[in-house]
Amino acid sequence: MEYNFRRIEEKWQEQWIKDQVYRVNNDSPKPKYYVLDMFPYPSGAGLHVGHPLGYIASDIFARYKRLKGFNVLHPMGYDAFGLPAEQYAIEHGVHPAISTATNIKNFRSQLDRMGFSFDWSREVNTSYPKYYRWTQWIFLQLFNSYYNRSSNRAESIAGLAGIFEKEGNQNHPVPSPPSLRQNPSAALSALADQPFKAADWASFDEKAREDILMEYRLAYCGYGEVNWCEALGTVLANDEVINGVSERGGYPVVKKKLRQWYLRITEYADRLIEGLADVDFSESMKEMQANWIGKSHGAEIDFAVESEKGGTRTMRVYTTRPDTIFGVDFMVVAPETGWLGDIVSMAQEAEVKEYMEYVKNRSDRERQAEKKISGCFTGAYALNPFNGRKIPIWVSEYVLAGYGTGAIMAVPCGDERDFRFASHFNIPITNIIGGEFNGQQANDTRDAKLENSDFLNGVVMSAAIEIVISRLESLGLGKRKKNYKMRDAAFSRQRYWGEPFPIQWKSGIATPLSVEELPLELPHVANYGPGSEGEGPLAVIDEWTKRGLETNTMPGYAGSSWYFLRYMDPDNDRAFCSRKASDYWGQVDLYVGGTEHAVGHLLYSRLWTKVLYDLDLIGYQEPYKKLVNQGMIQGSSRFVYRLDFTGLEYKNNVEIFVSSGIAKRLMPMPAHEIFSWVKKQSPDFGLVAAEGGVAGAQISPIHVDVNIVDGVELDIEAFKTWRSGEFANAVFITEDGRYICGVEVEKMSKRYFNTVNPSDLCDKYGADTYRMYEMFLGPVEQSKPWDTKGIEGVYRFLKKLWRLFYDENKGRVWNETGATEAELRVLHRTIKKIEEDTERFSFNTGVSASMIAVNELGELGCHKREVLEPLIIILSPYIPHVCEELWHHFGNNSSILDAVFPRADNKYLIQSSKNYPVALNGRTRTELNISLDATQDQVESIVLENETVKKWLEGRPPKKIIYVKNKMINVVV
RNA sequence: GCCCGGAUGGCGGAAUUGGUAGACGCGCCAGACUCAAAAUCUGGUGUUGGCAACAACGUGCAGGUUCGAUUCCUGUUCCGGGCACCA
Known part of the structure; x- marks a missing residue:
């Protein structure tokens, strides 16, 4: 009896569905364990071998935990809204819902081949109204809440209105004054600095009150810049913009201010940092999140501005180093600064204008990454608040409007970027740290004694910080300030394929729909193009705009910020998730996904969870207890080398491909030598050089589909039929009869022809082999290139395992004989090793421990049930199908899923x-x-x-x- | 530019707490079986020198700490991920 994976895997996949073995109850005497994979977006390209890496790891862990006696929740579903489906709709006219459904079907059939233990009865899809109804509902909770800084939690906005009625806003200052200052409404921007009283509130009309409340809501409407492409008439995502022009068509892209929704995540900055102490994420992941939030302590300082236009304007800067105040040699403001026009001198006007033009189509990232120093003088000066020294005000792209106050005081002797700027524009540098500054580069020390610093002379810098802040505060020139790099999260898109906002505009007031009106379903549109001013496709639907409905839609992360809760109670039509269900399942115990979500998805879902907790809708404030990051699987690309001659008289319509080793040898040779070398090859390809010989020779590497290459050897026949016979006339110069391809590690992507479809591998070797091989490649957390070749070794392992039970000729060989001490030593050592390795997510060493065990049992000639039965239990999380099969051969009637993980007996582990x-x-x-x-x-x-x-x-x-x-x-x- | 990772034989990787570098697998080489091939099995395989015993070298690079460093520290190079509208 041979190992027939096809028969075994088909049989058990069917049987498992029939017996509903993966169905999980919200009610069990067992302890719970929640294993979650990061929400997949069902892309049209389908799965390649890089995607399931995390799913296999989490599946092994889920199965392992079940064997360990836990009630395990392990669900899967789809983050189905997204840009690619909309793009496809624009190009092919297919409704995103239809293409998404097709993709999901494909996705699902690929997943089904791999034997995952997902409870599909809990499947969710963010684009279904029954799901996004609750996304909209949670949005309304955010809309109807504000962050109470005294109680440090989200509370109802109605309560805040009550407070305003009684005492105005003196105890609840406006949370983000910088954004307010940029507000086009003058009345509102005044609010930034001036608190109002109860009487003021009573005098405001409804619109004014609503505008004020909007400044507090956790989901609020404001204005923000987008990438606007006039030629395409649409707003572009960052990755659709390359070097300032659109990816499609190469049209210019400029920044444009549009009305946008935001989530006030900045109010949660401190709690998002503090919460990191309670979760088991890698230190680097925590660091990335903390850096993203970017909390810093410093001071805001007001500088009086002196310009030839007069006026009494001040400019406010944020600095973490107020101790360097006497080393300020120039100021820099962001090009976006609204009041720039008020201070620019006549002489500088043209230059400033030209500079602004240049910055207009520069992205934030380009501006920060730029090595070339650029900027220009405004002709105005700021006055040092302590000694009145005149400091030139410059404008430069390296200062971003969104961070701090959008203006900095530059200290060239202490900051490298300021130093380079000063050197480039020949701005004289004041040295305030004496010998610590060498004039060649800045020194950002905090330990130097200050010089040239008025009342700070002789003070150590770190101590001077406090002295300056208290003096600023007592003189009313500035104040202590903590600052965050993080900005509020833009929460709207000018797109069709996303959740509609449950918001109706009535006389300029955003009014929430009632709960009964949810879900507000996406209307059908005739085409997916944008509105005339870039508002998004919903703006061109009359019935939609007639009702005053919001025309933006929510971004991709809306649905994925809370999906882990929906799995707990997927069919509930009275709540997003019953309190009973969320109390039972609690946090996700193990979350598996890539680091690319470090600061996006993970922060947003942590925010949503905290808000839901504050509003007493769930009982915990961190969604994910433990996070494991899977690495990327890179593609291993294969190349063929085409040899082209220029200056041929006759070519015979052939394309010549030379094997990799030959290509390397030929490359440095002159064209005529290559040509005569080729002519010498047999057979001659019928090339005739023009008079005077060939003019040139070029060897071009061409990506070839890795699936028609065995290791590095090209399947020549398959190559000739590849791409509908594009290379049917190809001829080959081989090495010892073999065409050897070049190899390079690149991102796995269709366009490099280096994707490998897991379904193909399951067909050829079986799901068990495939799962185990993915794990065997290396640590889950690490990125590594894919190489199909190695899978043979794991396949051999499975056959070897099978032979412990059945012999090709003799049939059944397993028996009931008692095991020897040596055999039991192998077993118990393996139990211990696999248990330890699985617990620490070291699946690759777990696989090698399995191989060692099977090798050793083979050498010992052990076919004993006493050893083999526990062995297949511990192997079953990795290779579930074959273990289930053998388990039943031993006469067990229930599934191996419900077996008990054996205990390693110390007796067999000790050595003398x-x-x-x-x-x-x-x-x-x-x-x-x-x-x-x-x-x-x-x-x-x-x-x-x-x-x-x-x-x-x-x-x-x-x-x-x-x-x-x-x-x-x-x-x- | 900024933040976070990574680098070990021909290849993927192992070495869990500073303690035998290269487990396990691929590939390669040799042998058995076979008319032959595939499959399977057995043995070998870091590099250099040597018949061998053995020796020297060896974990991106340059230093340091230590009886002992792939592991800790300092500096540095290259590669990957993220940087706010891909998800």
């Missing part, structure tokens, strides 16, 4: 002696078998008797003998 490596001066020279309970003296005498040791000592006495029990021995000479 060890082969110690004996090193001389740290270099291992020999081995000695010594009892584990030997003392230092005993060891020393044994070691000194040893011939090898004697040889190395050459009669000298050892200086020292280091003996680390159960580790090693080192003789120091």
Whole structure:
């Protein structure tokens, strides 16, 4: 009886569905465990071998936990809204819902081949109204809440209106004054600095009150810049913009201000940082999130501005280093600064205008990454608040409007970027740190004693910070300030394929729909193009705009910010998730996904969870208890090398491909030599050089589909039929009859022809082999290139495992004979190793432990049920199909899923002696078998008797003998 | 530019807490079986020198700490991920 994976896998996949073995109850006496994969977007390209890496890891862990006696929730669903489906709709006229459904079907059939233990009865799809109804509902909770800084939690906006009625806003200042200052409404921008009283509130009309409340809501409407492409008449995503022009068509892209929705995530900045202490994420992940939030302490300082236009304007800067105030040699403001026009001098006007033109189509990232220093003087000056020194005000792209106050005080002796700017524009540098500054580069020390610093002379910088802040505060020139790099999250898109906002505009007031009106369904549109001013496709639907409905839609992360909750209670039509269900399942115990979500999805879903917690809708404020990041699987591309000659008289319509080794050899040769070399090859390809010889030769590497390459050897026949016979006339110059391809590691992508479809591998080797091989490649967290070749080794392992039970000729060989001590040692060592490896997500070493066990049992000729039955239980999370099959051969009637993970018995694990490596001066020279309970003296005498040791000592006495029990021995000479 | 990772044989990787570098698998080489091939099995395989015993070198690069460093520290190079509208 041979190992027939096809029969086994088909049979059990059917049986498992029939028996609903993966169905999970919200009610169980067992402890719960929640394993979640990051929400997949069902792309049209389907899955390649890089995608399931995390799913296999989480599936192994879910199955393992079930064997360990847990009630395991392991769901899967689709983050189905998104830009690609909309793009496809624009290009092909297919409704996104239809293309998405097709993609999902394809996706699902690929997943089904791999034997995952997903409870599909809990499947969710963010684009279904029954799902986004609750996304809209949660949005309304955000809309109807504000962050109460006194109680440090989200509370109802109605309550805030009540407070305003009684006491105005003096105890609840406007949360984000910088954004307010940029508000086009003058009345509102005044609010930034001036609190209002109860009487003021009573005097405001409804519109004014609503505008004020909007400044507090957790989901609010404001204005923000987007990438506007006039030629395409649409707003573009960042990755659709390349070097300032659109990816499609190469049209110019400029920034345009549009009305946008935002989530006030900045109010949660501190809690998002604090929460990191309670979750088990990698330190680097926590660091990335903390850096993104970018909390810093410093001061806001007001500088009076002196310009030839007069006026009494001040400019406010944020700095983390107020101690360097006397080293400020120039100021820089962001080009977006609204009041720039008020201060620019006549002489500088043209230059500033030209500079603004240049910055207009520069992205934030380009502006920060730019190595070339650019900027221009405004002709105006700021006055140092302490000594009135005149400081020139410059404008430069390296200062971003969104961070701090959008203006900085530049200290060239202490900041590298400021230093380079000053050097480039010949701005004189004031040295306030004496010998610590060498004039060649800035020094950002905090430990220097200040010089040239008025009342700070002689003070150590770190101490000066406090002195300056308190003086600023007492003089009313500035104040202590904590600042965050993070900005509020833009929460609207000018797109069709997203959740509609449950918002109706009535006389300029955003009014929420009632709960009964949810879901507000996406209307059908005739085409998916944008509105005339870039508002998004919903703006061209009359019935939609007639009702005053919001024409933006929500971004991709709306549905994915709370999906982990919906899986707990997927069919609930009275709540997004019942409190009972969310209390039972609690946090996600294990979350598996890529680091690319570090600061996007993870922060947003942490925010939503905190808000839901504040509003008492769920009982915990961190969604994911433990996070494991899977690495990327890179593609291993294959190349063929086409040899083209220029200056041929006759070509015979052939394309010549030379094997990789030959291509390398030919490349440095002159064209005529290559040509005569080729002519010498047999058969001659019928090339005739023009008079005077060939003019040139070029070797071009061409990506070839990795699926028609065996290792590095090209399947020539398959190549000739590839791409509908594009290379049917190809001829080949091979090496020993083999065409060897070039190899390069690149991103796995269709356009490099290096994608490998998991379904193909399942067909060829079976899902068990495929799953195990993905794990065997290396640590889950690490990125690594894919190489199909190695899968054979795992396939051999499965056949070897099978042969412990069944022999090709003899049939059944497993028996009920009692196991020997040696066999039990193998078993128990393996139980311990696989348990430890699985617990620490070291699946690759778990696989190799399985291989070692099967190799050893094979050598021992062990076919005993006493050993093999526990063995297949511990292997079943990795290779579920074959283990289930063998489990039933042993006469078990229930699924192996419900077996109990065996315990490793210490009796079989202890050793009495060890082969110690004996090193001389740290270099291992020999081995000695010594009892584990030997003392230092005993060891020393044994070691000194040893011939090898004697040889190395050459009669000298050892200086020292280091003996680390159960580790090693080192003789120091 | 900024933030976060990574680098070990021909290849993927192992070495869990500073203690035998290269487990396990691929590939390659040799052998068995076979008319032959595939499959399977057995043995070998870091590099250099040597018949061998053995020796020297060896974990991106340059230093340092230590009896001992792939592991810790400093600097540096290259590669990957993210940088706010891809998801």
